Amino acid sequence: MRVLVAEDERMMADTLAEGLRRFSMAVDVVYDGDSAVERLGVNRYDVAVLDRDLPGRSGDDVCRMITSSGISTRVLMLTAAVGIRDRVEGLGLGADDYLTKPFAFAELVARLQALSRRSSPALPPILERDGVVLDITRHTATRDGLILALSPKEFAVLHVLMRAEGRLVSAEDLLEQAWDEHADPFTNTVRVTIMTLRRKLGDPPLIHTVPRVGYRLGS
Structure with a gap:
């Protein structure tokens, strides 16, 4: 796993990097937002x-850049703020964890390992x-x-279809991504939801609809 640590407290950043390397992680360290964007x-x-x-570009700005660019890097945000509002705002920027x-x-190690197991690219919040x-x-959807x-x-099904960016999504994949484990794969729940x-x-x-293959979103 390759990790970028962007932390302006140099002692903390270097200590984190040293510890993560003990877990066989390749770690690069920067101390400001501009250097993070460059790396x-x-x-x-x-x-x-x-x-x-x-300093420089804030962590929020770097996170926005990552999610808007479509690169597959996952984001774990660090903050000294303890309020729920701060955590919600950070996650709302597109961060994967906090x-x-x-x-x-x-x-930290456990969360990084969990994030590395997620294979799909990080997505922007909109x-x-x-x-x-x-x-x-905001959990809202509009058309024109x-x-x-x-x-x-x-909403969940539309989210899956939009994430696919025009590629076909099978009914099985929709069940796996939009329903929980209690969903019955032999019912017509996907077809009915697609219809509505x-x-x-x-x-x-x-x-x-592509018969016996799946569904795609596109004009």
Whole structure:
């Protein structure tokens, strides 16, 4: 695993790097946001550990850059703030995880390892395709500026389809990603949800069915 540690407290950053290397991680260290952006443009990292209060570009700005660029680096945010609002804001920027200082080193390692197991690219908090805007943070969806009154399950299915960026998604994949383990794979729940979602999205149709293969979103 390759990790970028961006932390302006040099002693803390170097100590973290030394400890992570003991877990067979390849670690690069920077002490400001501008250097973090530079490194991210050159190297591929599995995870970036970002302090929110970096000098230069803030950790928030670096996180926005990562999620908007579509690179696959996961983000773990560090902060001295302890309020729930601060944690929610950090996650809303597109961060994958969040730790409040001071933290146990063992917990940091466990979280980094968990993040490295996620294979899909980090996604921005707002997805857009063919006039549909999906705001993951606010849990809202619109098409051409009109609000879509979606059920939680319809929202989840639309999220999966938009993440696929026009690629086909099988019914099995939809079940796995949008339903829990108690979903019955032999029911027509996916077909019914697709039908109601297609109706709510309106015309021209955006969800297309490829018989015996799956579904895709696109004009």
